Amino acid sequence: MAGGILLLSTGGRPGELRVADAYAKAFAREDAAALYPMLSDDAKARIPFARFAALHRAALATATVTRILTGSPHRVDDRHVDVPVTVRTRVFGTIRATLALAFTGDGDTPGVDWRRNLVFPGIPAGATLSRSVELPPRGTLLTRDGQVLAKGDARTPDPAVADIAVETVGQLGPIPADRLAELTALGVPADAKVGMSGLERALDTKLIGRPGGRLTAGAHLLASRPPRPPKAVRTTIAPSVERAAVAGLAGRLGGVVALDPRSGELLAFAGVAFSGLQPPGSTFKMVTVTGALQDGIVKESDTFPVETAATLEGVQLQNANGESCGGSLANSFAESCNSVFAPLGAKLGAEKLVATAERFGFNHPPNIAGAATSTLPAPDAIGDDLAVGSTAIGQGEVLATPLQMATVAATIGLGGRKPHLTVSIDERTDNTKLKPVVDPSAARTTGRLMLDVVRYGTGAAAAIPGVQVAGKTGTAELQSTQRCTPDPANPESCPDTSDATDTDAWFAAFAPGGTTKRGVRTPRIAVGVLLVRAGAGGDVAAPLARGVILAGLKK
Known part of the structure; x- marks a missing residue:
């Protein structure tokens, strides 16, 4: 601190050195907003801040920069200061070069006479x-x-797993x-083929390996390094479970x-497992009842009237097929x-319902790359009690995969611990040691x-037989499936157009x-099943899930 006071109070260091030191530190932080005020007035007139910042971002991406280190500036002459810079890159290795700063202005407030070659050290004047x-x-x-699921340019699988490779790869x-900036920064050529779906997308950055090439400034070679192939990626896919999923679908x-659930490993996926956003129907009641138990507005011992419908805001929300049900919470x-x-x-209310759903992962991108985000509206966007009630039964504007x-x-199943998911064996974790995202007691009651x-x-x-399976069905209405009663005087007033295929079938x-x-x-397997426009969840999705669970338990 004393040295800093001396420099500022006595002018012991020329103004150019002080500015160069501050400029070097901001350059190392990749902080364009801090760099720009240190430019000379003429330089600012030549380049607006937005363009200045964009050119620096582009240079960092081009060089695949991972870290910048700067040394102590030293004067070349009255108007020039050199800053030694070490740049670590993903593709080209470590680059050591000089950032040559020219100054204009007098006294203690000189400005950097910025030119485009200053976006990166070692670029000669006029070069890019x-x-x-x-x-x-x-x-x-x-x-x-x-076993090999995909290999080489043709992505050829072993014959023994060719049947499941089609579904998973x-x-x-x-x-x-939307991925161009990310992949450019990794050194991926603009014309490359990258993962678009399945394991190719989820593991894309592992499968790309380390690109290689040459980094140049005009005719000057700054660095070069050959590409390095990646190691083979051992996925979490279990062939027997995958075959059960494909066969069931x-x-x-x-x-x-x-x-x-214990490790977060995805054992199998098929169809639109990651992308199929649909109303989850009554499977969402797992979220609703957990939130209600956690908030203390319902207890396991509570009972309810046996009814065919509930009335909210003057509108009836009917049970499936107008059936009567109620009694204990369990029933x-x-x-x-x-x-x-x-x-x-x-x-429970919109705010707490949404908060509970978000703890389970709604409105947050899943940690499987390329998987769609399941959503529900913000609390203030849901609406009245009717809208909240519809949301609570997985209708309204709720969408899930x-x-x-x-x-x-x-x-x-993990007592309120949300598992960290992975499709790579190397990234599995002990999810049983995670901090619960919802109250463990509420989660255990929901499990019962x-x-x-x-x-x-x-x-x-x-x-x-012999296995305690915990599940929840869902039959999500895509349009009204309730049969209405026509006016006796006008039989055509309510045509019977109901159709079981107006519902999505779910089971979790x-x-x-x-x-x-x-x-x-501690559960060994968890499943999610969706069949679009296929009828009732208990009729078609639950049997499919049963086969997958059996395969998973035998794995």
Whole structure:
């Protein structure tokens, strides 16, 4: 501090050196906003800040900069100061060069006579930074047991897993506009083919390897390095579980996800597992009841009227097919009573309902690259109690993927711990040690309610002898599926156009559930199943999930 006071108070260092020192520090921070005020008036007149900042960002991306270190400036003469700079890059290695600063102005406030070559050290006056880059051969994708899912330019699989490679590997394609900046900074050529879907997208940065090439400033070579191929990536895909998912989907429009909650490993996925955003219907009641239990507005011992519908804001929300249900909380959940859970959601309120959903992962991008974000509106955008009640039963403007609903089930199975998901064996973690995102007691109660769904409720088709399966069905209405009663005087006033294919079928589950003498079981598998316009979740999605769960437990 004393040295700093001396410099400022005595002028012991020339103004150019003081400015150069500050400029060097801001340059190392990649802080264009701090650099720009140090430019001379003439330089600012030549280049507006937006263009100045854009040129610096482009240079950093071109050079694939990961870190900048600057040394002590030293005077060349009265108007020139050199700053030694070390630049570490992803593609070209470490570059050591000089940032040659020229100054104009008098006294203690000289300005940097900025020119475009100052975006990067070592660029001669009048020259510009450019690169030529090439990719190594794309990395090999393996199953968890080492079989080849995709290899070489043709992405050829081993014959033994060719059937599941079609579903899991995904496609390559041109760089999307929304990834151009990210991949340019990694050194990927603009004309490269990159992962667009499936494992190719989820593991794209691992499969690209380290690009190589030449970084030049005009005719001057700043650095060069050959490309380095990536190691083969061993994925978390279990062939037997994947085959069960593909067989269960049977070419229908929908998606299936199976994961191990303990490690976050995705064991299988098929169809629109990552991208199929649809209203989740009553599977969302897992979120609603957890929030209500956590907030203390409902208890496991509570009972409810047996009704066919609930009235909110003067509008009836009917149970599926107008059925009567209610009674205990367990029975209401097992029979998926809208007449219970829509009012319960309205009582919980939009703010707490949304907050609970967000703890489960809604409105946040999943940590599987390329997977769609499941969403619901902000609390103040949902609307009145009717809208909140509709949201609470997975209708309204709620949208979810099978991946998201499998994550909700896994979180409940882990006692409120939201698993960190991965498709790479190297990135699996012990999710049982994570901090809970929702109250563990509430999560355990929801898990018990889910057991009853399969024991005697709407999810009975997912039951497995000797295994306690905890699940939740969903039948999401895409338009009204309720049969109306026509006016006797005008039979055509209410034509019967209802159709089971006006609903999405859902099922989310984990297994095994329940308790042992040692405490609550830790589930080994969680699933999310969606079949678009396929009918009722208990009829078509639950049996599919059963087959996937069986395969996962045998893995």
